[in-house]
Structures are given as C-alpha cells and as structure tokens.
Amino acid sequence: xxxxxxxxxxxxxxxxxxxxxxxxxxxDHENMFWYRQDPGLGLRLIYFSYDVKMKExxxxxxxxxxxxxxxxxxxxxxxSASTNQTSMxxxxxxxxxxxxxxxxxxxxxxxxxx
Amino acid sequence: AQSVAQPEDQVNVAEGNPLTxxxxxxxxxNPYLFWYVQYPNRGLQFxxxxxxxxNLVKGSYGFEAEFNKSxxxxxxxxxxxxxxxxxxxxxxxxxxxxxxxxxxxxGTQLKVEx
Numbered sequence: 385x386x387x388x389x390x391x392x393x394x395x396x397x398x399x400x401x402x403x404x405x406x407x408x409x410x411x412d413h414e415n416m417f418w419y420r421q422d423p424g425l426g427l428r429l430i431y432f433s434y435d436v437k438m439k440e441x442x443x444x445x446x447x448x449x450x451x452x453x454x455x456x457x458x459x460x461x462x463x464s465a466s467t468n469q470t471s472m473x474x475x476x477x478x479x480x481x482x483x484x485x486x487x488x489x490x491x492x493x494x495x496x497x498x
Numbered sequence: 499a500q501s502v503a504q505p506e507d508q509v510n511v512a513e514g515n516p517l518t519x520x521x522x523x524x525x526x527x528n529p530y531l532f533w534y535v536q537y538p539n540r541g542l543q544f545x546x547x548x549x550x551x552x553n554l555v556k557g558s559y560g561f562e563a564e565f566n567k568s569x570x571x572x573x574x575x576x577x578x579x580x581x582x583x584x585x586x587x588x589x590x591x592x593x594x595x596x597x598x599x600x601x602x603x604x605g606t607q608l609k610v611e612x
Contacts (some may be wrong), residue, residue: 388541390541415598417598424604425604426588426602426603426604426605427542427588427602429598429600432598434598440598474541474542476542483530483592483593483594483595483596483597484530484547484549486532486544486547487532487544487600488544489534489541489542489543490541491540491541492539492540492541494539
C-alpha cells in the first residue's frame with residue numbers, strides 16, 4: 385500500500401510564526417502535492433512538485449512556499465502565518481503526471497493560527 | 499477550464515437502502531473521474547476511478563459509479579448502505595493531458611441512519 389505520512393497532525397501557531405509542514409511518501413513517486421481543505425470549498429491545490437527541486441504553483445500559492453530536496457519528502461512552508469491560513473492541509477503523491485494515475489493522500493495536518 | 503459539481507451538500511439514507519451521491523463535470527477532452535471518501539479527521543481515501551472502457555466502475559467497500567457521457571455525470575452508488583459508510587465524499591476530474599490539474603468538488607456529506 386502507498387503510504388503518505390504527515391508528521392504533524394495538529395498544530396497551533398501564533399500569527400507571524402514560520403510554520404513547516406512535512407510530508408514523506410514511501411512509493412518512489414515523482415509527483416507530490418499540497419492541498420488545503422476548507423468547508424464548502426473542497427480541496428484547493430497550493431503547490432505541486434514533479435521532481436526533486438522542481439515545483440509549480442497551484443491555484444492558491446500566495447503566502448506559501450515549498451521545498452523538495454529529496455524525492456520522498458515535500459515540505460510546505462508558511463513564511464509568516466496568518467489567521468486566514470487556519471485550515472486542514474493535505475499532502476498527496478502519485479507515480480507520474482499521467483492523468484489516469486491515482487493520487488494518494490496523507491492523513492492531514494490541522495493548523496490553527498491564533 | 500474544468501469543473502466539478504456535487505449538487506447536494508448532504509445525503510441522508512436509511513441503512514440497507516441504496517444510496518446515490520451525485521457528481522457532474524465539465525472538461526475539454528476525455529474526462530478522467532475519481533471518487534474519494536474522507537472519514538472524520540482523516541485524509542482522503544481513494545474509492546474508484548473511470549479512465550476508459552466500461553461505464554460502470556466498481557471500487558472499494560462495495561461502491562460503484564456510472565459514467566454517463568451524455569449527461570456528463572459520474573454518480574457514486576451502493577446497493578445497500580451501511581452506517582459505517584457515513585463520511586464525506588469527494589468527486590474529482592481531470593482530462594487527457596491534464597497532467598496534475600485535478601479539480602475536486604466541494605464534497606457531499608453522507609449520513610446513513612439505522
């Protein structure tokens with residue numbers, strides 16, 4: 385089975401803090417993703433990466449950055465957290481960018497910014 | 499642009515009765531369609547997908563979905579609902595050559611009651 389692991393399930397951070405969300409996958413997948421989930425809005429793509437050190441902006445990249453130094457690890461960074469970034473963050477991966485390939489999700493990270 | 503609509507925020511059904519969760523889509527080109535389920539405080543789990551071929555797709559936990567090209571729909575169905583099926587269900591769409599552009603619906607909360 386594909387395993388996508390998000391190391392932090394629940395975080396509470398203060399406004400202005402720098403926040404790191406870490407994600408690791410164990411299936412040698414090329415593609416990794418960060419989504420944000422909010423009630424009534426579904427899932428929105430923040431960033432994705434198709435290779436080590438390669439990244440592309442998704443639909444809502446403002447206020448976020450990412451890092452992919454190793455193939456199995458994809459980090460989401462909030463440079464200066466704000467209360468409107470309180471949300472559920474989901475990491476995902478899939479083998480290649482072929483449209484029919486399934487995307488597999490981690491368990492999610494609940495971030496509260498106070 | 500591609501889009502997905504899940505017209506019902508919530509669906510209620512009695513245990514043992516058939517269930518349907520609706521999804522309609524809009525894409526340019528041939529669609530690839532996915533259903534995911536999310537249990538409380540968990541990530542998304544893959545249920546099934548339509549890529550090509552038979553319009554009736556069978557997936558995990560007894561779920562199936564029917565692709566209808568003329569109605570641009572991909573409704574999720576199960577012949578006999580269980581209380582444990584109660585969860586949030588997401589439909590997603592991409593298209594041939596769509597790469598990493600997977601668009602999710604806003605989700606439908608399914609509640610199965612005794």
